[in-house]
Each structure stands twice: as structure tokens, then as C-alpha cells.
Amino acid sequence: MATISYKLRPGSNKAAPIYLIFSYGRKKELRYSTGWKVKNPQNWDSRKQRLKVVVSEPLASKINQALQKLEIHFENKYNELIASRIEINNQVLRNELDLYLKKKKQKITLTSYKTLLECYEWYYEYYSVNPLPTTKRPLAIGTVKSYRTSFSVIKQFNDTVYAVNYDRINLNFYTDFIDFLNERGFSRNYIANHxxxxxxxxxxxxxxxxxNSLDFKSKSFAKINEEIDSIYLNEEELERIQNIKLEGRLDNVRDLFIIGANTGLRVSDFNRxxxxxxxxxxGFKYLEIKSKKTGKLVAIPLKKVVLQILKKRKxxxxxSMPEQNINNLLKDIGNLAGIVEPISIKKTKGGELVSITKPKNQMITTHTARRSFCTNAYLAGMATFDIMAISGHKTEKSFYKYIKVSNLERLRKIAKHPFFN
Structure with a gap:
């Protein structure tokens, strides 16, 4: 039977550390410093295993409450470890206490068995601070957020439809899960991400x-992405944004966006x-930054418009501003610049193809800057290889899907090639 108790470090006549003593088997005992101290050992009630609430111990109530919470948490965690069939030793227990008291940021039990939901949650928590074996760096903050959202959706399915485990993730589950997401009106790309x-x-x-279930590797168990008609701003539209008179936050957002649209940087980079x-x-100025997403060092020559922004700002x-604030203000800036023509896009939502029409300014986001750079650079005749070196696209196939060029625009570009002249 496992028992928890608290003791002071013996032989101390002054401030004494409080230790958690956990006995969990024959000759199995963990001694762990809680980090809290008693100013005077005489103020410790060994029978109640709590501090006496006296004037000389001003933090007594706070420490007693913390000890109570620690005791409850640790008992629950120990029972979870027993249920998960993990081999329990002092190292594992000490690690759990370190995590609870925030002395550590990640777990050490990498090889212990975990259920599907346990593995899912552990994966994004662990690799949020530890490097992935593939990329050699932790997951990006945005990716961790996506995993956390996806985990909550899987758990909701588990709690309301049927329990999921490794063997249950088969082609029948695939159909049920997509139906479950379609009923909630999610888009095809959102489902594909899950x-x-x-x-x-x-x-x-x-x-x-x-x-050892392998159904998830089947070609039928596929993420079905959908190409969305995302917008870009051409050079004339960008110039209209540059020329309007703005002040304060609007001026700051406009400059951030114009820098992004002329460097191809992601918002996570141009915003810092x-x-x-x-x-x-x-004889020229250039921008050099280590990409937050890829970890690669990128160097980009600065266009005249960016140099003008630097001159204006001495x-x-x-x-830097929160991305959501930037996105909200960009719509106001687009409206002031007269970029308001109606744009229709088609997307699959809730399993049905729907058409949505909005004024173009309402579709401008921080990502529009990067897409505008890639598209405008392509139309201006810059070599695809050079654009990809800045944008980070690994294949031309993915690059051509990313840029937004109409058939007529592509035809105009091709017509300018020496082969046709």
C-alpha cells in the first residue's frame, strides 16, 4: 500500500525544508524536497503534518494549502501510472513531481506504453520543448496549438461516438470520423488537418x-486537401495601400504588411x-533572418519601398503586434485603399460545396503578404528557383499551387519569353 507523509529535514534548528516521503512497496521509498520551508521547526505539527498557523509563520496557510494540493495530485498521478502499466521507480516519480512543481518542462518516460489518447497528448506536449527526431527542433507554437485542437476533437469523438484505440483506427473509423466532422460543418482542409x-x-x-495496426497507412486513409481560391494583391493594389495616409496602429500595420509583401517572409518573421x-x-542593403518555422537563415535584398519605410522610421x-490585431486592421486598410471589389471563393464545408462572396478587403490577412510576394515575383520574371529559396517551398509543384496566377496572367508572362519573340 502506498503512503504519503511530510517530514522536516532532521537536525535543523533554523529554517527547515519540508520533504515529501512516499512509500510504495517493500523497501521502496522516495524522499523529495517540496521547496517549502518552516522558519522554526517548533511550528511544525508532526501529527497533522502541517504548519501551525502562527504569526511567526506568515506563509503557513499558503504552504499548508500547497501541501494538500501536492498530496492529492501525486496520489492521482501514481494511480494513473499504475493503470498505464509503466515500470514505476524513483526516477519516474521524481520526474512527475518536477513537472507538477515546474522544475521540468518535459516527461522522461519515452518508452513506456501509452494508449492512443495518452500518446496523442504526450506527443505535442513533449515535442513543444524537445527537438523532433526529423527536424531537430521543437514543434512551432502554432503547430502545438493545432495538435491541441485536434486532440480535443478526437477526444470528443471518443466521448460521444465510440472509444478509440490503436486497433480501432481503421477504414470504418475513417468514414465515421469524417462524417462526425462534416456534421459539425468543418471545411475539407480543416478535416484534412485532423x-x-x-x-x-x-x-x-x-x-x-x-x-501493429496498419490501416492508417492505407491510401484510402488519406487527408483530402482542397485548393482554396486565396487572394493576392498585385503591384498596383500594394501601391494603393502604400500611398494612403495613415497614423498610429494603422500606419504600423500597413508598414508590417508592405514589408511582408516585398520580402516573402511569414508573419512570424516579419512581425519580429x-x-x-x-x-x-x-552597395546594397539586405535583410537576414533565421526563419522561425524552418530554422533556416534567409537573406533577401531590400526593395525601394522597404528602404523608404526604414527612412521614414529613422x-x-x-x-510587433498580435497577429489577430494585424488581421483586423488590414481589412480596414484595404477598405481605405479602395480594394473592395467582390470576390467569390468555393470551398467544401460540412461535406457540401459552397460559394462565398466577400469584398476583397475582408479577405486580406497577414498571409496575403507572403502569397502576394511569391505571385508578383513570378509574374515579374524572377526565376522560380530563386523565389523558392526565399519562400521555402521544396518543390515546384507545391510552389505553383501556392501562387495565385490566372491563365491570362500566365499566358502574358510566357508571351514575353524570348522563345516567342
Whole structure:
């Protein structure tokens, strides 16, 4: 039978640390410093295993409450470890206490068996602070958020439809899960993202030998993406945004967006630029930054419009702002610039193809800047290879899907090639 008690470090006449003593088997005992101290050992009630609430111990009530919470948490965690069939030792127990008291950020039990839901949650929590074996760096903050959302959806399915486990993730589940998401009106790309993440977890668990089910590797168990008619702004529209008179936050957002539209950087990068990122080349200035998403160092020559922004700001870059705030203000900026023509897009939502029409300014986001850069650079005749070096696209196929060029625009570009002249 496992028991928890608290004791002071013996032999101390002054401030004494409080230790948690956990006995969980024959000759199995863990002694762990809680990090809390008693100012005077005489104020410790050994029978109640709590501090006496006296004037000389001003933190007594707070410490007693913390000890109570620690005791409850640790008992529950120990029972979870027993149920998960993990081999329990002092190292595992100490790690759990470190996690609870925030002395550590990640778990160490990498090889212990985990159920599907346990593995799912553990995966994004662990790799949010530890490097992935494939990329050699932790998951990006946005990716962790996506995993957390996807986990909650899988758990909701588990709680309301039927319990999921490794063997249950088969083609029948695939159909049921997509029906479940369609009933909630989710888009096809949103559903595809859930399938993609589930396949990642299943593959990780398979490599860890938690299961031997292989249905998830089937071609029929696929993430079905949909190409959405996302917008881009052409050079004339960008110039209209540059020329309107703005002040305060609107001016700051406009400058951030214009820098993104002329460098191809993601918002996670152009929203954190400083003067230190601006370098001097052989007669020209360029921007150098380590991509937050890929970890690669990117160097981009600065166009005249970006240099004008630097001059206006006396060599400083626009200050960083929350992405949601930027997106909201970009719609106002687009409206002030007269970019309001109606745009219709088609997407699959809830299993049905729907058409949505909005004023173009309502569709401008931080990502529009990056897409505009790639599309405008392509139409201006820049080599695809050079654009991809900046954008980070790994294949031309993915690049051509990303840029937004109409058949007529593509035809105009091809017509300018020397072959046709």
C-alpha cells in the first residue's frame, strides 16, 4: 500500500525544508524536497503534518494549502501510472513531481506504453520543448496549438461516438470520423488537418511498438486537401495601400504588411524584425533572418519601398503586434485603399460545396503578404528557383499551387519569353 507523509529535514534548528516521503512497496521509498520551508521547526505539527498557523509563520496557510494540493495530485498521478502499466521507480516519480512543481518542462518516460489518447497528448506536449527526431527542433507554437485542437476533437469523438484505440483506427473509423466532422460543418482542409495529425501520432506510436495496426497507412486513409481560391494583391493594389495616409496602429500595420509583401517572409518573421536584421552588402542593403518555422537563415535584398519605410522610421522597423490585431486592421486598410471589389471563393464545408462572396478587403490577412510576394515575383520574371529559396517551398509543384496566377496572367508572362519573340 502506498503512503504519503511530510517530514522536516532532521537536525535543523533554523529554517527547515519540508520533504515529501512516499512509500510504495517493500523497501521502496522516495524522499523529495517540496521547496517549502518552516522558519522554526517548533511550528511544525508532526501529527497533522502541517504548519501551525502562527504569526511567526506568515506563509503557513499558503504552504499548508500547497501541501494538500501536492498530496492529492501525486496520489492521482501514481494511480494513473499504475493503470498505464509503466515500470514505476524513483526516477519516474521524481520526474512527475518536477513537472507538477515546474522544475521540468518535459516527461522522461519515452518508452513506456501509452494508449492512443495518452500518446496523442504526450506527443505535442513533449515535442513543444524537445527537438523532433526529423527536424531537430521543437514543434512551432502554432503547430502545438493545432495538435491541441485536434486532440480535443478526437477526444470528443471518443466521448460521444465510440472509444478509440490503436486497433480501432481503421477504414470504418475513417468514414465515421469524417462524417462526425462534416456534421459539425468543418471545411475539407480543416478535416484534412485532423487526419494528417492523427496519422502522425499513429505512425509515431507504431514506431514505438505501441500497436501493429496498419490501416492508417492505407491510401484510402488519406487527408483530402482542397485548393482554396486565396487572394493576392498585385503591384498596383500594394501601391494603393502604400500611398494612403495613415497614423498610429494603422500606419504600423500597413508598414508590417508592405514589408511582408516585398520580402516573402511569414508573419512570424516579419512581425519580429529589428534593425539588427538589416545588413549592408556590396552597395546594397539586405535583410537576414533565421526563419522561425524552418530554422533556416534567409537573406533577401531590400526593395525601394522597404528602404523608404526604414527612412521614414529613422532606421527602425515597425513594432510587433498580435497577429489577430494585424488581421483586423488590414481589412480596414484595404477598405481605405479602395480594394473592395467582390470576390467569390468555393470551398467544401460540412461535406457540401459552397460559394462565398466577400469584398476583397475582408479577405486580406497577414498571409496575403507572403502569397502576394511569391505571385508578383513570378509574374515579374524572377526565376522560380530563386523565389523558392526565399519562400521555402521544396518543390515546384507545391510552389505553383501556392501562387495565385490566372491563365491570362500566365499566358502574358510566357508571351514575353524570348522563345516567342
Amino acid at each position: 487526419i494528417k495529425m492523427l496519422k502522425t501520432i499513429m505512425n509515431y506510436a507504431w514506431e514505438k511498438k505501441f500497436h 524584425l529589428t534593425a539588427n536584421n538589416i545588413k549592408n552588402g556590396d 532606421g527602425q522597423l515597425p513594432y
